[in-house]
Every structure is written in C-alpha cells, then in structure tokens.
Amino acid sequence: MNLLIGDRMNCEICGKDLKGSGVKIIVEGTELTVCPACKKYGSEKVSTASQSGAKRVVIKKKKPSTDIEFKDELVDNYNQIIRQEREKRGWSQEQLAKKIQEKESLIKKIENAEITPDPEVVAKLEKLFGIKLKESVPVVKLEKKSSMTPTLGDIVVVKKKEK
Ligand SMILES: [Zn+2]
Incomplete structure (x- = not known):
C-alpha cells in the first residue's frame, strides 16, 4: 500500500x-x-547558502570523471572584428558608441583589446552588426586522479576553431 x-x-x-x-x-x-x-x-x-549576505554562486559538478562543458567565450580577434564592422559602415568610434549607448573611450579600449567588453556590450555589438563575437569552447575539466599525469592543470581549455 x-x-x-x-x-x-x-x-x-x-x-x-x-x-x-x-x-x-x-x-x-x-x-x-x-x-x-x-x-x-x-x-x-x-544551510551555508543563506548564511552569508554576499552570495557567491559556485557551480560545482560532483562528477568524479572527466567533464566537458561548453562555455561561450569571446573570439580571439573580437577587437578586429568590431573595428572591421564599424569601418565597413563608415562609422567613427564615437558614432558606434552612440549607437550602443556607450562611451567612445570604451569603444577605443575594446578595439585596442585593452579591455574585455562586458557580456552586455558584446550582446549589443552582436545585435547591431548582426555578427557573432562569441564561440562555444569546450572546457575539459580534469579531476585530480592518481592515474592521470599530475602535471596537467585542473582545467584545460581546448580552443576549437570552427571556421
Ligand atoms: Zn516537538
């Protein structure tokens, strides 16, 4: 029953x-x-989660074996792509900045690869230009195992070129 x-x-x-x-x-x-x-x-x-005011979200997968997940990462030459797309349209950095409501100095820094743009900015640029600035990168996480080569780091990022 x-x-x-x-x-x-x-x-x-x-x-x-x-x-x-x-x-x-x-x-x-x-x-x-x-x-x-x-x-x-x-x-x-x-419960430790509600204990501290400052919440830190740590996503930890409890899997003992090798784990592959996909992460969106900025493409290596994002700055060149942005510059190219902008120049194709004949826009100045200032004009581009206005279109996505950001500062000209930010565009400058992004194009010079001095800073990594926030995901929010990246999304705006992708939408504006109709391009992709991110690529899915497989991240292989190797758990520490005695059978594995100890010199391998905890996280190995395998960059995959799709094009
Ligand atoms: Zn009772």
Whole structure:
C-alpha cells in the first residue's frame, strides 16, 4: 500500500503535527525535523547558502570523471572584428558608441583589446552588426586522479576553431 503523506509531518521528538513549520536540527549527528518547541534539543541546521549576505554562486559538478562543458567565450580577434564592422559602415568610434549607448573611450579600449567588453556590450555589438563575437569552447575539466599525469592543470581549455 502506498501512503501519500504530502505536507503532513510530525515532530520527530514529540510527535506534534508540524503543519509545514518544521525545523531541521542535528541531534547527535542525526538530522531531525522537529517543531519549534523541540528545537532546543539539538543544534539548528544552518544551510551555508543563506548564511552569508554576499552570495557567491559556485557551480560545482560532483562528477568524479572527466567533464566537458561548453562555455561561450569571446573570439580571439573580437577587437578586429568590431573595428572591421564599424569601418565597413563608415562609422567613427564615437558614432558606434552612440549607437550602443556607450562611451567612445570604451569603444577605443575594446578595439585596442585593452579591455574585455562586458557580456552586455558584446550582446549589443552582436545585435547591431548582426555578427557573432562569441564561440562555444569546450572546457575539459580534469579531476585530480592518481592515474592521470599530475602535471596537467585542473582545467584545460581546448580552443576549437570552427571556421
Ligand atoms: Zn516537538
């Protein structure tokens, strides 16, 4: 027989109906869901995510084997492409800057590859010129394994040229 319990849960110490307000505590290493009154019998379980105000999003895949994921990266010659596209249209850096509502100095720096443009700026340029400035790059993550060559870094970026 299958019992569907749903939201109904009882305090694991006194047995009272929790009505969805259970508190997770640790009693001698065991996690128990209890009512607020029984909270005092153990130490409250604090989730590390909500603890600090400054949230850091760390995405970590728990896979023991080699992992390949694709990441969008700016193409190497993004600055040349932007300059080319701009000059093709006969625009000055100032004009381009105005079209994407950025500063002329930013365009200058981007075209000189002094800075890497923000994803937001990249998106605006891609849209304006109708081009792609990003490429999908496979990132091979090698977990530290004794069977592998220890000199290999943790992350090896394999650049794939599509064209
Ligand atoms: Zn209780």
